[in-house]
Amino acid sequence: MTTNVLNSQELLNHWQGHRRLTRRVIEAFPEDKLFSFTIGSMRPFSEMAKEFLKMAEPIARGVATGKWTEYGPGLESVNTKAELLRLWDEATEKINAIWPTIPAHRFAEIDKAFGQWENPGIVTILYGIENEIHHRGQGYVYLRALGIEPPPFWER
């Protein structure tokens, strides 16, 4: 027997809770370290945050419409924390606006996300959330290595 354990509204709230925490992690970095500090030839946290932006709203839109379009141009040249946070808040609003337009069947329907990854919509969305948790955890190590206390993981 299987039981339904999560609905779409709970999933949106959960996702945006994680995105609020990621926003606090971006804020916690000193401006220069956000764009430059790395460990073990990994990317600076700004590059990880840009990856989250490239996935978040495009995933919501792709699951809603079946159209997998890339994040608009210009992201690569973003080099200030303020601009990154502005784009972050813009994505938050867009996801909230797109969410109620996702047809119910699209969460279970298999689609090829960005023309590459064939999964049910829910799996693609969870991948986006968990990829953010994974790399954000790496940002926590960067902050600790810089002697900065990261925001508590459980605060959303």
Added chain:
Amino acid sequence: MTTNVLNSQELLNHWQGHRRLTRRVIEAFPEDKLFSFTIGSMRPFSEMAKEFLKMAEPIARGVATGKWTEYGPGLESVNTKAELLRLWDEATEKINAIWPTIPAHRFAEIDKAFGQWENPGIVTILYGIENEIHHRGQGYVYLRALGIEPPPFWER
């Protein structure tokens, strides 16, 4: 309108997929580094893995029964990779055995996990999974800093 997006069987499969990846991360560490290597006064990855063990099966059992009991004694003294992996596989089997006994209503029911964290069962389970993703991401930084290629994040 809200749509159900995840059922209990899918959640179990998803969780165990993440636990298989974490097992590969434990395996990827050289034995001594697993128990000693740290960055920025954080814990060695062995301590994080022990935390995952303390949460995983006890959470499944707590949501199933309403009894929040701590992981059995002896975990603190574990100091070999083989023993850690043996306990990992033991927990995998226990979670699989407990899972079908979780009453349907317990996923939505609010309970005080371990006498402390008041949340619906699903939120407690997601917290356990995501706490593992978060700290496993930190283990990836340790591996990179050691010059070791971690297992791909998308392989479950």
